[in-house]
Amino acid sequence: MLRLKCPPVGVVRKSGEGFQLRCRPRHFTVAQNYKPGITPPGPRGWPIVGYIPYMSSKPYLDFQKLAKIYGPVFSLQLGSQYVVVLNDFQSTKDAFAQDAFMGRPPESPFDVSEESLETQAFIGLPWKEQRRFSLHILKDLGFGKSKLDDMIKVFRFYFLTKNESHDENIC
Numbered sequence: 001m002l003r004l005k006c007p008p009v010g011v012v013r014k015s016g017e018g019f020q021l022r023c024r025p026r027h028f029t030v031a032q033n034y035k036p037g038i039t040p041p042g043p044r045g046w047p048i049v050g051y052i053p054y055m056s057s058k059p060y061l062d063f064q065k066l067a068k069i070y071g072p073v074f075s076l077q078l079g080s081q082y083v084v085v086l087n088d089f090q091s092t093k094d095a096f097a098q099d100a101f102m103g104r105p106p107e108s109p110f111d112v113s114e115e116s117l118e119t120q121a122f123i124g125l126p127w128k129e130q131r132r133f134s135l136h137i138l139k140d141l142g143f144g145k146s147k148l149d150d151m152i153k154v155f156r157f158y159f160l161t162k163n164e165s166h167d168e169n170i171c
Contacts, residue, residue, distance in 0.1 A: 040084055042066070042075040050077030063087055099128075 043066065045051035055062050055078075063085050066074055072088035086092045095101050142148045 039082075040073045040075040041070045042085075043070070045077045048080070050079055050081075052078055 043051055043054070046053060064087065066076070066085070067087035073084065073086055073091050075082065075084045077083070086095055142151075
């Protein structure tokens with residue numbers, strides 16, 4: 001299983017065949033962020049701008065080239081953001097199986113205030129709890145059970161027999 005020791009924030013965007021995961025930046029320079037053995041391998045960039053000067057207009061192709069050099073999981077600095085790139089299916093699947101990768105980056109448009117988390121949950125643990133609660137309530141109401149399917153079949157039979165008994169068919 002894939003284990004990353006950087007503090008992940010979440011999926012940034014799909015890029016080509018891989019996904020980018022952002023980690024919280026601790027420092028602005030690549031030299032200070034690079035810790036062999038702790039972070040995934042990857043190219044070193046310039047201070048402050050990171051690896052951005054080497055990127056083309058098609059970053060997914062750049063990530064595929066870097067994956068051939070550093071493997072399917074590698075890291076790099078994009079500006080002040082430390083980014084971990086997952087470039088194959090298995091590592092992406094392993095990463096998303098962990099709750100640590102459930103959130104989104106804090107600078108995303110989905111950032112919500114403390115007040116709005118009370119009524120809406122877009123990300124993280126509040127979303128997971130609300131989803132679990134909603135599914136529990138829906139199952140209690142009969143959704144996802146064969147009982148509901150039986151009721152639909154009975155109603156359909158009743159509707160079709162009534163429809164045939166009238167001179168003018170509804171359908």
